[in-house]
Ligand SMILES: *[C@@H]1O[C@H](CO)[C@@H](O)[C@H](O)[C@H]1NC(C)=O
């Protein structure tokens with residue numbers, strides 16, 4: 001988190017409202033409708049916020065989960081996260097567009113997306129019971145231009161795309177209520193043990209469709225280990241490092257998990273009202 005750049009910005013702006021280099025998912029768009037995310041300025045979360053499709057948390061704009069704490073429940077949906085009360089409707093096979101409120105250019109690393117079936121209402125599900133399967137991942141896109149230079153990373157694309165990231169919901173999964181766990185991992189300090197910075201954000205989705213696949217997943221607290229190669233990497237000397245390996249379980253591949261019994265659809269799901277900017 002603290003970087004020379006950020007310290008400078010804060011010094012220049014001291015006296016003004018504290019500006020952070022980090023961000024949250026401010027907006028989520030699917031099927032042509034845009035929904036509002038949790039307003040981080042209202043942190044601490046102190047329980048569920050009723051007006052958001054993203055999970056609230058105590059991170060405000062300025063905190064991360066260090067890779068030294070990847071087995072702590074905070075890794076699931078960020079610090080002290082509590083369930084979003086609203087859900088975004090989307091059809092399996094379609095895309096969800098995730099818009100960050102801001103992101104810092106020096107925070108370079110992979111972008112990873114997971115889904116977990118709530119098996120009922122995501123507004124009340126126990127986050128520690130969620131089993132996540134990985135549906136998308138992107139890591140290092142090119143090596144740095146010489147020693148000391150970081151290369152191009154997946155999260156650079158977020159900045160280049162106006163802070164937007166698009167993830168496709170697999171067409172073959174069974175319909176139901178899911179938590180989408182979207183995450184940026186910042187590696188600027190990851191040459192040190194336990195110093196990668198994880199920024200998970202969770203969104204409730206109400207997925208429609210006629211798929212039947214129910215992929216196996218793993219608990220959020222078991223996605224990573226602090227010693228994972230993808231959480232300990234020198235982005236400034238990548239010429240000498242092995243090829244970057246994105247952490248977490250293998251990517252879900254349609255057809256590899258076998259159809260399972262389709263769970264009974266949940267009732268009482270509150271669909272969110274589209275946000276108008
Ligand atoms: C998370 O909740 C605990 C218990 O209420 C509290 O002590 C801690 O400060 C909270 N974390 C943050 C980042 O606010």
Ligand SMILES: [Cu+2]
Nearest residue numbers: 001002021107
């Ligand atoms: Cu930072």
